[in-house]
Amino acid sequence: MDLHILIETAKKARENAYTPYSNYKVGCALLTKSGKVFSGCNIENDGLMSICAERVAFTKAISEGEKDFECILVLGGKEELQYTSPCGYCRQFMSEFCDKNFEIYMYYGNDKIDKKTLEELLPNNFSL
C-alpha cells in the first residue's frame, strides 16, 4: 500500500473533524489486511464523550466486519500539521484488535513521518 493514499485519506477525513473546543483536528486512515481503507476524524462533545479519529476508524471497520488490521496513519494539529500520536486510550483500544507489530504512522508534513509499532507505543498493555 502506497502511504500517499493513506495520507490523502487521512487529510480528507481531517477536514470533517468536529473540534469546537480544542480546535485540534485529527484525521487518520486505517488499512485492513484485506486492503480496505477506513478513515476517521475526531469528534468532540462538551461532555466527556469525545471520540478520537483512531477509534472512529476502528469502529467503522469493525462494524463492517473487519477484524484484521495492517497499519494506521494519523495526522493532526490546530492549523498546520504537528507531530500527533495516538492517545493512551486509543493505544489500549487498538491493542484489543491488533498484535504488537501493528504499525502506526505519524505524518506531520512533507516527508515528515514517524513509524512505531503498537508495542513501542504501548509496552505492557493491560490484558485480562
Ligand SMILES: [Zn+2]
Ligand atoms: Zn485517542
